[in-house]
Amino acid sequence: QLEISFEMLTKLEPGRNYDNLAPKGSEIALHYGERGERQPGDAPFSLRMKRVALRVEGNTEVLTSGRSLDGTTAEERDAMEADKTLFFAKSGLIEGDLEERTVRLRLDDGLMTPVEGDATQLTQLAFKTFQHKITPRSEEDRDDKIEPRRMSLNELYEFVYISPGRPVEDEFWYRKEEGRLNSSWKVYLTARNEFYQRFTLPLSVLAFVLIAVPLAVELRPRAKSVSFLIALSLIILYYAMLTWAGALGMGDSSMTFAAYMAPNIVIGGIGLYLFRKAQR
Secondary structure (H helix, E strand, C coil), X not given: CHHHHHHHHHCCCCCCXXXXXCCCCCEEEEEEEEECCCCCCCCCCEEEEEEEEEEEECCXXXXXXXXXXXXXXXXXXXXXXCCEEEEXXXXXXXXXXXXXXEEEEEEEEEEEEEEECCEECCCCEEEEEEEEEECCCCHHHXXXXXXXXXXXXXXXXXXXXXCCCCCHHHHHCCCCCCCCCCHHHHXXXXXXXXXXHHHHHHXXXXXHHHHHHHHHHHHCCCCHHHHHHHHHHHHHHHXXXXXXXXXXXXXXXXXXXXXXXXXXXXXHHHHHHHHHHHHC
16 A cells, blocks of 8 residues: 555656645645656655645644754744745655655755745745655545444543543534534544444343243234234334434433443333233
């Protein structure tokens, strides 16, 4: 997968805009005018570019894997902490390193311009060489690619022990611009639902046994059609209650675990009632 992603980087065509190249937490948009000639010392996965324009959104320190600000000027610190940073360079190089699992990005002979909000700063920093290593964006980095069903019970417990550290009123409820849950909360709530199901679903076997035995005795073999309708109704009831519990869980309700236990209690309670009735 890494080789394929590096190969795709070396095939980027000139004259087009490319985005989503950055690691999680930042955004990179790249544009270059002309492909440069390969040099003898170039790595297998490399791309030389001419007339490069680069836009970085997000903290540049995050983009550059925690580069220290010590020893930098005030202008350089402002540029690294700006909401957006623009780079313009005469030439550039992209190299993929399989051993380090990183991409080296180098720009030569260019300008660096920090942008705060909608107002461009007057500061423009000229540089001879600007070089950093970044981790390319991967599908595995996405929150919504985490699959709680594949986690062990202990992994689920550790995952749901602490909820996402973001304000519920700002991040949890449906975003107006996206119309969906924040991805971190969505995965957290899905994992919590899965954690509850690991305890409640096995109990459904006992609940259905409790109701199946007295029904089998009461209805007898000759009432096959009635038995089928009753069994189908119980399954639909259980599924509907389980779906309701899942919806409560995705709504971050405090009654989620009780809702997951409710189908077992209802089915098992009906079974116990029929047992007592049969004994009389």
